[in-house]
Amino acid sequence: MNQEMDARKPDDDQVSNSLSAPAPDKIDYVFKVVVIGDSAVGKTQILSRFAKNEFCLDSKSTIGVEFQTRTIIIAGKVIKAQIWDTAGQERYRAVTSAYYRGAHGAMVVYDITKRQTFDHVARWVEELKIHADASIVITLVGNKADLAESRAVPTEDAVEFAEEQGLFFWEASARSGENVESAFLRLLEEMYKVVSKKALGFGDGGVVVKEGLRIELAAGSDLEISEMRNVSSCASSSC
Numbered sequence: 001m002n003q004e005m006d007a008r009k010p011d012d013d014q015v016s017n018s019l020s021a022p023a024p025d026k027i028d029y030v031f032k033v034v035v036i037g038d039s040a041v042g043k044t045q046i047l048s049r050f051a052k053n054e055f056c057l058d059s060k061s062t063i064g065v066e067f068q069t070r071t072i073i074i075a076g077k078v079i080k081a082q083i084w085d086t087a088g089q090e091r092y093r094a095v096t097s098a099y100y101r102g103a104h105g106a107m108v109v110y111d112i113t114k115r116q117t118f119d120h121v122a123r124w125v126e127e128l129k130i131h132a133d134a135s136i137v138i139t140l141v142g143n144k145a146d147l148a149e150s151r152a153v154p155t156e157d158a159v160e161f162a163e164e165q166g167l168f169f170w171e172a173s174a175r176s177g178e179n180v181e182s183a184f185l186r187l188l189e190e191m192y193k194v195v196s197k198k199a200l201g202f203g204d205g206g207v208v209v210k211e212g213l214r215i216e217l218a219a220g221s222d223l224e225i226s227e228m229r230n231v232s233s234c235a236s237s238s239c
């Protein structure tokens with residue numbers, strides 16, 4: 001089910017996957033994306049599906065912050081997406097709040113089978129408004145669409161919230177891969193539009209990212225960071 005709000009699917013000639021990663025000096029933009037939401041809604045699974053086309057049945061809760069990258073092409077520009085998977089547990093909230101700053105886009109994830117995770121979405125969006133740049137692009141994703149028979153969050157409720165907040169919205173499934181690719185690519189396409197306008201001087205303030213500029217993300221000594229590794233128990237599309 002495609003439940004995108006206020007957006008179209010990326011055109012094939014606008015967004016394309018990079019079949020082979022370009023050399024570092026060929027990257028035009030580096031975008032920071034944060035994936036946030038309550039614990040156990042499937043944030044890590046969604047990221048793994050997009051970055052590596054994998055789904056791990058025995059995925060454990062994220063501790064602190066992890067990240068993965070994927071390089072794509074948008075409007076002829078090579079975009080490196082650095083996607084941060086932030087822990088949803090309360091004890092790590094101070095860690096994740098430090099990573100909102102400097103983010104160009106955010107994906108707020110809830111579990112369509114657990115009403116409480118949707119009820120907390122407003123809090124996550126509010127945190128983004130407090131800590132992130134005003135121009136951040138936000139997508140709301142209802143994960144576990146493959147469990148529709150156990151649905152606890154009507155699609156209409158999510159659509160209404162997304163409209164009120166001006167968010168893009170998708171229902172997706174990390175397990176099946178449904179709409180995961182589309183949700184991320186649409187988010188990155190919108191981020192590119194915002195950054196392009198700022199680079200041309202049409203922005204309303206904030207950080208301007210020009211072509212060829214690398215964004216270095218400094219990690220404080222008190223923050224727990226690890227790059228996600230391949231796990232043998234994960235099932236890839238080639239298996």
